[in-house]
Amino acid sequence: MSRLQEVFGKGKAFVAFLTAGDPTAECTVNYILKMEKAGADLIEIGIPFSDPTAEGAVIQEASLRALRGGMTTEGVFHIVEEVRKRSGVPIALMTYLNPVFHYGYEAFFARCRSLGVDGIIVPDLPFEEKGEAEEVAGRFGVDVISLIAPTSMERIRLIAKEAKGFIYVVSSMGVTGVRSQITTDIAGMVEEIRAVTDTPCAIGFGISTPKQAGEMAHYADGVIVGSAIVRLIEQYGEAAGEEIYRYVSDMKAAIA
Amino acid sequence: MSRGRYGEYGGQYVPETLMNELIHLENSYAFYKKDKDFCEELDALFKEYAGRPSLLYYAEKMTKDLGGAKIYLKREDLNHTGSHKINNVLGQALLAKKMGKSRLIAETGAGQHGVATATAAALFGMECEIFMGEEDTKRQALNVYRMELLGAKVHPVKSGTKTLKDAVNETMREWASRVDDTLYVLGSVMGPHPFPMIVRDFQSVISKEAKAQILEKEGRLPAAVVACVGGGSNAMGAFYHFIPESTVKLIGCEAAGKGVDSALTAATIATGSVGVFHGMKSYFCQDEFGQIAPVYSISAGLDYPGIGPEHAYLHDTGRAQYVPVTDDEAVAAFEYLAKTEGIICAIESAHAIAHVQKIAGSMDKQECIIVNISGRGDKDVAAIARYRGRDIHE
Structure with a gap:
């Protein structure tokens, strides 16, 4: 069992995302520690990319x-x-393939291993293309996380069978961002996944309120929240620590 | 290696949300390109609506003036909507209709592809939404109104550098949010498979015609085919049927902007490196960490930080040669063609003319060059005037 899988072995997991360097590197370090203290089980750090095509505003x-x-x-x-x-x-x-490709797969994943980074999420690396990065990542013990979308249909089983670490279940069409409602048949998607694998499932895209988190956690092993946290950072800048702590605590409590 | 590869280039680097739709598109295209009705309908649209075949015109004055190879202009500027863009758009719109789609979305830089897409949507009675960088909507206000006249909704894109690459980003985001009834009509031989193949196939009508026309007029193949390259659709179309003819040199002219040694350039082969962006592996203008670089060219149609994957492959294998042409050279060529042949070509196509000016004189008089005039230059007149210090507003 990989370290990432273990994250989901102790009850519902809360995965907290932020973008590295927003607003400063020092803040990112502090906010990560705050989120851990507030109960976040896994920290997803975004390596900023100039053209994040799967991201909302x-x-x-x-x-x-x-x-x-x-x-x-x-x-x-x-x-x-x-x-x-x-x-x-x-x-x-979390980043797009180009920064990883440019750093060099060997160098990138070697660096990940030496720093205890257990996984990487690359939204523009679908099942068909993951081979080239995954071969190298695997040698360094880094899981390339598979994403499954509302449009995946018959691809769900194909992807889930090979998934490592955890499966990122994309709750909604479109891009990341806060949504008032999630209408996808999440239960159906997770059921399909469960038919072929025990790899944990975490639901992301659009989740911002404790109520939504509670509902989503019901279907899966964890929830991923990004935009709602980043919005707090946008709003409070270098003074977002307490706000983030309170928010993550509330979200974690809602899924427990 | 996944599908849609040209050597190591190409592929399908897109979010999972789009994968099934791309597979569906690939399968539909594979079916319809062999479907007799589809081929006849597209042929009829080319002939009756777009005005094909386009002329292969012997530029006699230019030939005499340069004193070398005979120069032929492939007149894609005479197509309906004024550029080669209509070839691809009619093909994709017809495919969308067959697939049961009712809505077309597209990116546009200068507005040529947006206008072509809006035109096809009007013709087929489809909804149409165009994404255009906010900067470009200001620079090309006339084309925005033109698209609106054709019934399209134009979204100014305010993210990133507010130009073509950001318009592509935003169109991809829009497509990922609504695929069921919508086709993303990609405008160049770029993006994830199957787009580079589909766009190339629909644009290859250019070289198919040109090859037959030059054989009829000259009884032999040209020594060179020259075309401008941004994403590379007119060049790919102009090259395609000449690729197996090893005696024919294929030359793509990139937009060097203020020069390849300056930061203000869009010459991807000359200044870029291999990367993965907009769904494909290819060459891109980028920094040492793989962040996509802001690019610049006087030509909004060539102002793109990447190049189609098949061009990357033709470059690596040496089958095609890619040369940089600066703003200054392109503007001079724009004026030269107007005065010499009475043809106001697009500033994009003027990049190809500029290179022909450099090479024709030293070639044998028995040889000939085909240069693709990808579009007409009405859209550029005001910008060229401003470049020359005359403040003209459209």
Whole structure:
């Protein structure tokens, strides 16, 4: 069992996302530690990309703020290094394929292993293309997380069978962002997944309120929240620590 | 390796949400391209609506002036809507109709592809929404109104650099939110498979005609085919049927902007490196960490940080050659063609003319060059005037 899978072995998991370097590297380190303290089970750190095509406005803006502030792939690894001096919280990275491809798969995943990064989420790396990165990632013990979407249909079983770490169940059509309602048949999707694998499922896209989190956790092993946290950072900037702590605590309580 | 590869390039690097739709598109296309009714309908649209075949015109004055190879212009500028874009759009719109889609969405830079898509949507009675960088909507206000006249809704894209690449990002996001009734009519030989193949196939009518026309006029193949390259659809169309003819040089002209040594350039082959973006592996203008670079060219149609995957492959194998052409050279060529042949071509196509000016003189008089005039230049007149210091507003 991989370390990521273990994250989901102790009750419903809360996965908290933020964009590295938004608003500063120091803040990102602090916010990660706050989120861990508030009960986050896995931290998903976004390596900002200039053109995040699967992202809604909130995370797009955060990515641009981080890049304008000078954040780089190297800078993200430094953030993880700082976190590791004070915490062993499970960490996954989220980014688009190009920054990883450009860093070099060998160098990137070697760096991940040395820093205790257990997984990577790459929205523009579907099942058919994951081979080239996964071969290298696997050698360094890093899980390339599979995503399953409302349109996946007969692809669900194909993807789920090979999934490692956990399965990112995309709750809605379109891009990331806060939604008032999630209308996809999540239960049906998870049922399909369960038919072929025990790999844990976490639901993401559109979840922002404790009520939604509670509902979604009912169907799966965890929930992933990104835009709602990033929005707090957008609103409170360098003073978002307490707000994030309170929010993550409430969300974690709602899924327990 | 996944489907849709040209050497190592191409592929399908898109969110899972779009994968089934891309597979559906690939299967539908595979069926209809062999379907007699589909082929006849498209042929009729090309002939009766777009005005094909386009002329292969012997540019006699230009030939004499440059003093070398005979120069032929493939007149895609004479197509309905004024550029080669209509070839691809009619093909994709007809395919969308056969697939039961009722809504077309597309990105546009200068507005040529947006206008072509809006035109096809009007013709087929489909809904149409066009995504255009906010900067470009200001630079090309006339084309925005033109699309609206044709019944399309134009969304100014305010994210990122507010230009073509951001318009592509936003159209992809829109498609991922609504695939059932919608086809993303991609405008160039780029993006995830099957788009580079589909767009190439629909644009290959250019070289199919040109090959027959030059054989009829000259009784032999050209020494070179020259075309401008942004994403690369007019060049791919102009090259395609000449690729197996090893004696024919294929030359793509990239937009160098202020020069390949400056930061203000869009010459992807000259200044870029291999990466993965907009659904494909290819060459891109990017920084050392793989962040996509802002690009610049006077030509909004070539102002794109990537190049189609088949071009990347033709470059690597040496089958085609890619050369940079600056703003200054393109503007001079734009004026030259107007004064020499009485043809106001698109500023994009002027990049190809500029390169022909460089090479024709040193070629043998028995040889000939085909240069693809991908579009007409009405849209560029005001911008060229401003470039020359005359403040003209459309």
